[in-house]
Amino acid sequence: MNRFQITILGCGSAIPTTMHNPPSQLVDLNEKLFMIDCGEGTQIQMRKFKARMGKLHSLFISHLHGDHIFGLPGLLSTLSMLGRTADLNIYAHKEISLMIKPFLIYMGNHMSFKINLIPLNPEREELIFENRSIRIFSFPLKHRIATNGFLFEEKESARHIIREMIDFYKIPLTEIPNIKEGADFITEEGIVIPHNRLTSAASPSRRYAYCSDTAYAPEIIPFIRNVELLYHEATFAESELERAGETYHSTARQAAEIAKAAEVKQLVIGHYSSRYNELGLLLKEAIAVFPNTELASEGKVFDL
Amino acid sequence: MNRFQITILGCGSAIPTTMHNPPSQLVDLNEKLFMIDCGEGTQIQMRKFKARMGKLHSLFISHLHGDHIFGLPGLLSTLSMLGRTADLNIYAHKEISLMIKPFLIYMGNHMSFKINLIPLNPEREELIFENRSIRIFSFPLKHRIATNGFLFEEKESARHIIREMIDFYKIPLTEIPNIKEGADFITEEGIVIPHNRLTSAASPSRRYAYCSDTAYAPEIIPFIRNVELLYHEATFAESELERAGETYHSTARQAAEIAKAAEVKQLVIGHYSSRYNELGLLLKEAIAVFPNTELASEGKVFDL
Numbered sequence: 001m002n003r004f005q006i007t008i009l010g011c012g013s014a015i016p017t018t019m020h021n022p023p024s025q026l027v028d029l030n031e032k033l034f035m036i037d038c039g040e041g042t043q044i045q046m047r048k049f050k051a052r053m054g055k056l057h058s059l060f061i062s063h064l065h066g067d068h069i070f071g072l073p074g075l076l077s078t079l080s081m082l083g084r085t086a087d088l089n090i091y092a093h094k095e096i097s098l099m100i101k102p103f104l105i106y107m108g109n110h111m112s113f114k115i116n117l118i119p120l121n122p123e124r125e126e127l128i129f130e131n132r133s134i135r136i137f138s139f140p141l142k143h144r145i146a147t148n149g150f151l152f153e154e155k156e157s158a159r160h161i162i163r164e165m166i167d168f169y170k171i172p173l174t175e176i177p178n179i180k181e182g183a184d185f186i187t188e189e190g191i192v193i194p195h196n197r198l199t200s201a202a203s204p205s206r207r208y209a210y211c212s213d214t215a216y217a218p219e220i221i222p223f224i225r226n227v228e229l230l231y232h233e234a235t236f237a238e239s240e241l242e243r244a245g246e247t248y249h250s251t252a253r254q255a256a257e258i259a260k261a262a263e264v265k266q267l268v269i270g271h272y273s274s275r276y277n278e279l280g281l282l283l284k285e286a287i288a289v290f291p292n293t294e295l296a297s298e299g300k301v302f303d304l
Numbered sequence: 305m306n307r308f309q310i311t312i313l314g315c316g317s318a319i320p321t322t323m324h325n326p327p328s329q330l331v332d333l334n335e336k337l338f339m340i341d342c343g344e345g346t347q348i349q350m351r352k353f354k355a356r357m358g359k360l361h362s363l364f365i366s367h368l369h370g371d372h373i374f375g376l377p378g379l380l381s382t383l384s385m386l387g388r389t390a391d392l393n394i395y396a397h398k399e400i401s402l403m404i405k406p407f408l409i410y411m412g413n414h415m416s417f418k419i420n421l422i423p424l425n426p427e428r429e430e431l432i433f434e435n436r437s438i439r440i441f442s443f444p445l446k447h448r449i450a451t452n453g454f455l456f457e458e459k460e461s462a463r464h465i466i467r468e469m470i471d472f473y474k475i476p477l478t479e480i481p482n483i484k485e486g487a488d489f490i491t492e493e494g495i496v497i498p499h500n501r502l503t504s505a506a507s508p509s510r511r512y513a514y515c516s517d518t519a520y521a522p523e524i525i526p527f528i529r530n531v532e533l534l535y536h537e538a539t540f541a542e543s544e545l546e547r548a549g550e551t552y553h554s555t556a557r558q559a560a561e562i563a564k565a566a567e568v569k570q571l572v573i574g575h576y577s578s579r580y581n582e583l584g585l586l587l588k589e590a591i592a593v594f595p596n597t598e599l600a601s602e603g604k605v606f607d608l
Contacts, residue, residue, distance in 0.1 A: 015382055016348045022378075040378035041345040044320045064410075070378040074326075074344035077370045078319055102406035106368075 001203045002030045002133065004154060004304040006229065009045035011270030011296035013213075013235055014067045020272060021045055021298055022067040025231070027152050027208060030133045032057040036150060036210050042071035043078050049299050053082055058129065060136070061092035062212060063147035069096070073103050076115070084113040091128055091138065093146050094119035122146035125223055133157075139223040141214035143248045149211040151223060159199035169193055206304045209264070212271045215245065216254035221262045228304045230259050231296065234269035237281050249273075252282040256289035270296030305507045306334045306437065308458060308608040310533065313349035315574030315600035317517075317539055318371045324576060325349055325602055326371040329535070331456050331512060334437045336361040340454060340514050346375035347382050353603050357386055362433070364440070365396035366516060367451035373400070377407050380419070388417045395432055395442065397450050398423035426450035429527055437461075443527040445518035447552045453515040455527060463503035473497055510608045513568070516575045519549065520558035525566045532608045534563050535600065538573035541585050553577075556586040560593035574600030 005028040012020025022039020026046070033055045035042075046053065056079070062068055069092075079088070090096065097117055104111065120128065120138045129136040137151040158180045166176070171185055179185060185193045209224040212233035224230055235249035244251050250258075252269055259267035267290050272279060279295050286293040294300075309332040316324025326343020330350070337359045339346075350357065360383070366372055373396075383392070394400065401421055408415065424432065424442045433440040441455040462484045470480070475489055483489060489497045513528040516537035528534055539553035548555050554562075556573055563571035571594050576583060583599050590597040598604075 015385060016351060016378075018351050021348065040375065041348050044325065044345050047320060047322050066377060066381045066411075070381070071344065073370060073377075074320075074374040077374070081319060098406065098410055102402065106402055107370075 002154070002157075004029050004152075004206050004208070006208060006231070006302040006304070007049060007051065008268075008270065008296045008298055008300045008302075009042055009049065009051075010039050010298060011272065012039075012067075013271050013273055014065065015274040016040070016067075017274045019277070020274075022070070023062075023212060023271060024071065025210065026051055028055075029152060029154065031055065034136070034152065035059045037062055037068040037212075038071040038075055039067045040070040040074075043075040045298065046075075053079060054084075056088070058089040058091065060138075060150050060210075061090065061096060062141070062149065062210070063143060063145055064093055064095060064099070065145065065213070068213075069099060072099070073106075076103065076111070077107065080107070080110070080112045087114045087116055089116045089118055089129075091118045091120055093122060093148075120148045122148065137223070139220060141211055141220060142217035143213045143215065147213055149209060149214070149220060149223065151210075151227070152208045154206045156205045157202045159195075159202045162198060162200055165193075165198045169198075171198075208304060211258070213249060215248040216250050216258070218258070218261060221258065224258075224264065225262045227262070227264045229266050229268065229302055230262065230264040231268045231270060232258055233271035234282055234286060235271050235273045237276070238285050240273075252286040253289055256286040256293060259290040259293070265292065266302075267293040268296050268302065269293060306458070306461075308333050308456075308510050308512070310512060310535070310606040310608070311353060311355065312572075312574065312600045312602055312604045312606075313346055313353065313355075314343050314602060315576065316343075316371075317575050317577055318369070319578040320344070320371075321578045323581070324578075326374065327366075327516060327575060328375065329514065330355055332359075333456060333458065335359065338440070338456065339363045341366055341372040341516075342375040342379055343371050344374040344378075347379040349602065350379075357383060358388075360392070362393040362395065364442075364454050364514075365394065365400060366445070366453070366514070367447060367449055368397055368399060368403070369449065369517070372517075373403065376403070377410075380407065380415070381411065384411070384414070384416045391418045391420055393420045393422055393433075395422045395424055397426060397452075424452045426452065441527070443524065445515055445524060446521035447517045447519065451517060453513060453518070453524060453527065455514075455531070456512045458510045460509045461506045463499075463506045466502060466504055469497075469502045473502075475502075512608060515562070517553060519552040520554050520561070522562070522565060525562065528562075528566045528568065530566070531568045533570050533572065533606055534566065534568040535572045535574060536562055537575035538586055538590060539575050539577045541580070542589050544577075556590040557593055560590040560597060563594040563597070569596065570606075571597040572600050572606065573597060 007026045009024040010021030023037040024042040027034040125139040138148040141147040207227040232255035234252035234255040236244045313328035314325030327341040328346040331338040429443040442452040445451040511531040536559035538556035538559040540548045
């Protein structure tokens with residue numbers, strides 16, 4: 001199975017603490033790194049956790065609050081110093097140009113690579129990227145400003161060739177691509193060996209959903225149903241339910257309610273308010289509703 | 305004696321490493337924090353080393369290369385979230401407005417405090433700040449773009465009152481300010497007690513100089529002569545002398561030559577190139593010329 005791995009670079013919120021960096025994550029899918037959000041210090045976190053700058057494929061920015069974007073100038077500048085030549089796509093609300101354009105002016109157009117700003121649709125779900133092995137969707141969350149969640153979906157892979165059957169029937173190598181695509185094999189004697197006997201089941205298609213920042217929003221459930229892993233913000237404990245509503249954030253219990261209703265396999269919570277030195281309460285409140293919950297922490301890796 | 309303390313928040317250079325953050329320092333002088341440079345992650349370093357945001361008085365930016373300023377948006381935004389009301393003076397090259405103005409537009413003018421941009425003179429030494437207890441000077445360094453060094457100078461304090469003498473001559477409290485200012489005391493019998501018998505020597509006036517980034521530049525020596533502590537960049541080892549010249553940086557030996565010629569008491573070197581995992585060589589090369597040299601490191605505190 002291909003690697004499908006999420007690394008937490010930061011899971012704090014607006015005010016950084018000694019425990020948590022501002023939001024950022026890396027989705028490592030099939031040797032490409034997709035970055036979600038880029039809070040201040042993200043490039044430093046990448047070094048700390050030995051993520052390779054050269055593998056960075058594209059950036060996905062949920063919304064334009066500072067804690068999700070203030071790491072961009074440093075990261076972009078470093079990528080240029082390292083001599084990146086491949087275009088870098090940044091998927092974000094269109095107003096990110098208010099920040100990126102002055103940055104490019106500041107850099108005096110001395111960047112080693114081109115940045116493409118690709119506006120997200122804040123109103124509805126959209127397929128925003130697709131290649132041979134994955135699809136990435138954005139969908140609207142419910143926050144104070146236009147905010148998007150992201151869904152990373154591995155494409156269904158071809159069935160796996162069973163090596164022993166190939167040897168047994170002495171199937172020529174030239175036939176293997178056809179068999180992978182679904183063809184049967186016909187022996188010299190004219191016997192049809194069906195595709196299903198020559199191959200084993202394809203690896204299941206895996207999905208990861210990122211929902212931060214957002215108020216409790218059951219309307220996102222259709223976008224994230226049954227995912228292997230859901231990252232959902234849990235800025236507050238239940239005692240701050242009112243404050244969560246006012247600021248368009250979620251409590252840990254609300255994150256768990258979403259996970260439960262969407263029937264996801266595992267929930268990771270993060271985006272903790274700086275008021276919590278100890279996260280046991282948030283975890284406890286989430287687990288009461290959705291037992292398979294984990295706390296995000298800097299450097300933690302989730303393998304799907 | 306008042307506190308006069310320098311804390312290193314970052315002493316790396318353009319490309320952050322797992323060992324070193326981009327440049328920033330705090331000068332804590334008489335309970336006010338003066339920040340020099342503000343690389344990405346500076347606010348996070350402040351938290352780590354328990355520096356109080358509320359004590360931040362003003363910012364001094366040596367030059368506008370990204371590694372010295374990319375921490376500004378995050379820091380300014382956090383100060384606003386924390387409800388700062390006092391104006392914040394930022395002393396920097398005038399073109400810092402290219403970065404700060406778009407930031408203020410991005411913030412939608414929702415800042416809780418006013419930012420004053422105070423342009424530095426890139427051509428000659430200038431007194432840029434003065435209050436009851438300190439003077440701060442900027443002076444030109446020699447770098448690829450306009451760059452300033454800074455000198456923090458404690459003002460000579462008044463002589464200290466000797467408590468026992470006051471008691472012995474029964475000097476009324478109302479006379480003490482005059483004595484501090486230099487007056488003698490005349491007893492009821494008309495005997496003159498000279499000022500020098502009532503007071504002890506003032507604390508010596510201490511000075512700290514910051515020189516980064518800069519090529520080897522003996523012309524800065526008059527500005528920093530005899531300081532208690534000199535921070536001088538030492539981006540390279542002597543084997544990279546040519547590269548140092550091309551990039552307008554210094555080698556450790558060159559930093560030490562400056563310290564020696566300026567007859568400073570102590571030298572701290574920093575702004576290490578990311579190529580050095582181990583700094584023993586830089587220290588060795590500096591010590592050979594100027595023995596009282598120390599390596600900067602994140603969190604290290606220098607008490608003057």
